[in-house]
Amino acid sequence: MDLRLVPAAVAVWAVAAWAVGAGPGAVLVVAVVSVVVGGAAAGRFRALALVAVVVAAVAASTAWRLGDVQATPVAELAASRERVTVQAQVVRDGRVFESVGSQGTVVGLLVLRVEDRHGRVHGVRDPVTAFLRDAHEDLVVGRRLVLQGRLGPPGDHRDTATLQVTRRSAVQGAAWWWSASERVRAGVRSSVDHAPPAPSALVPALVVGDDAALPDRVEEEFRRTGLTHLLAVSGTNLTIVLAMVLAVARAGRAPPRLLLVIGLLGVVGFVLLARPEPSVLRAAGMGVVGLAALGLGSRGGIRALCVAVVALLFCDPWLSRAVGFVLSVCATAGILLLAPPFVRALERWLPRWAAIAVAVPLAAQAACTPVIAAISAEVSIVAVVANVLAAPVVAPATVLGLLAGLVDLVSPAVASVLGTGAAACAGWIVLVAHHAASLPGASLVWSRPWWSLLVLVPVALWWGWRAAPHPVLVVGLCLGLVVAMVRPPSPGWPPPGWVMVACDVGQGDATVIRSGDDEAVVVDVGMEPADVDRCLRGLGVRRVPALVLTHGDADHVGGRSGVAAGRYVGVVLVGRPGVAVDGVPTRTLARGDRFAVGDVTADVLWPQAAPAGSARVRGDLDRNGASLVLRVRVQGVVLMLTGDVGEAEQDRLARSGADLRADVLKVAHHGSADTSARFTQAVGASVATISVGADNDYGHPTPAALRMLRDVGTQAHRTDEEGDVAVIVRDGRLSVVARGSGQRSR
Incomplete structure (x- = not known):
């Protein structure tokens, strides 16, 4: 087996991974040093010389590309966020993406000519990623067009800038091979x-x-x-x-x-x-x-x-x-x-x-x-x-x-x-x-740490290779895998008598409420599909009669495809239109509505059906203020689920005269400082769950929110420290069991 080129490939990979995040000057130094080392080793150490030569080539290529990106006029205009008019060619097909209640298109461009607001024109060949409102299905590779918009810093090292497009022309024909x-x-x-x-x-x-x-x-x-x-x-x-x-x-x-x-x-x-x-x-x-x-x-x-x-x-x-x-x-x-x-x-x-x-x-x-x-x-x-x-x-x-x-x-x-x-x-x-x-x-x-698999996988492969010539052993291993797939071992989880679980989905929300033997109502889904999917699989949930999305923020709705993966979803319940799941009917809820699913009954306390006149919930300026707030009863336990509503909305609920008393409080907005002491006291829960990401950049949960909970005698449980948090009922008593933290830091 010829492995002589493996050291060269590994060295090039390591240098390239470092170089794309470094400055062109430092990378150029590495290229020069590699040339010197290669020349010195050419006579007696040919293997070392080969490694040095290929490292020098890749380092020089990277230094040239980094310098080219930084020296272009487009980069200077992007740094000052200038409004420009550009002539460009599409180099990556436009892709339509869904935002909350709207669509947008992202497309890769090669900018050929840029004109700034002073009328100065520059001829360039710079890669830029452009963002447009609405769907634009005619933006395919090879076509040319003129766009107007504002440049900004690049989101990818390959790009010179980003462009927020305000106006665009019709596309011109592409070369025959692209057509x-x-x-x-x-x-x-x-x-x-x-x-x-x-x-x-x-x-x-x-x-x-x-x-x-x-x-x-x-x-x-x-x-x-x-x-x-x-x-x-x-x-x-x-x-x-x-x-x-x-x-x-x-x-x-x-x-x-x-x-x-x-x-x-x-x-x-x-x-x-x-x-x-x-x-x-x-x-x-x-x-x-x-x-x-x-x-x-x-x-x-x-x-x-x-x-x-x-x-x-x-x-x-x-x-x-x-x-x-x-x-x-x-x-x-x-x-x-x-x-x-x-x-x-x-x-x-x-x-x-x-x-x-x-x-x-x-x-x-x-x-x-x-x-x-x-x-x-x-x-x-x-x-x-x-x-x-x-x-x-x-x-x-x-x-x-x-x-x-x-x-x-x-x-x-x-x-x-x-x-x-x-x-x-x-x-x-x-x-x-x-x-x-x-x-x-x-x-x-x-x-466990991913690198532990660098040891475990080779050991498992060695045992598998030893067993491969023996059909009895192979069949036994296959049967064991089938059992593990159909009925995976999960000692101690889900805990008997669970009624609610706050899933550890990082800096986001996902709450599961048991409505039957293998079914549950899911309220919010976190950012990533894999996180909520993992939580539901651990709980054995195969049916979701109702999926509730309290509001449109990505950390509450981004993972919704993870709920639908391999599961029946009956209906999507939302507080405001705009968020949906493919192939599943959607229903809008408002204050005063009630729905029942299996063992679960929920009353909608917020938002109001007609929020006109409230600046905090007008349009899309504050989706948090328009979050669904639910008072849920399940197996004799009352839950207060608050989405991301802030202090103003919580105070209005406290003054409304509605029955807010609950056994469990899902703390709003990951324990932010925008929390009402009056509302927290009115709920008077003995247990609170806080869905929050480890080491998040927002400082959640805040000391103020934690202090409010302590002042009313509420015991707080955090997903960043405890992982999935289950509320259970045993012998008529409420208690909490945690599965262990995944230490996510989103």
């Missing part, structure tokens, strides 16, 4: 538009990485089951496309040199179709590695992987910090290094095709597990099984979808037939993801 690629992309979409929504949205994602139409629920199910890599362009996509192109060329008896030309044209066409974004360039590199491995074996594959890492980081050093790049390299390395020994071990009792089908996803998932745990604090149990079940139809779906897009240029009717086949394959993948994600043990929370 052709967009026509094929449109053909892929139109060929499957007659299929069900999820499969028809998945086919463009498989073929060209276009996942814009994919429902949030499906994305979350793919995340839980380790199938997310199918939603983005990867080396697998390119390998499938090249395999199809080269197979056709070989069938036509193309000579070897022509095969090389055809392969290169296939790579270029793939990049045009999928767009030359960092992830696509990464996929092109990893796809070439896959082909090299097919021809040269794992020895040549490792060498090709190292060359690809160095080349990609030279072209785009910011990839060194990109999660997708890390996962691609880990997965490719895992397949090259780990899959062959597992295939040989499994071949003793399995056909080769079956051994490969098991070994490849197992190797990729094992190599990526520490990275995934570091990102999401979860370890997927069902990922290997889901990938094995989905793998047979990935290539047919990709090939049929691409052919449909090409054939649509001449015969939409024939393309629709091909699209039907692609959608059928995609439908199987969606079905696998849905059922796998619904398993309680689809993924497990990893509360």
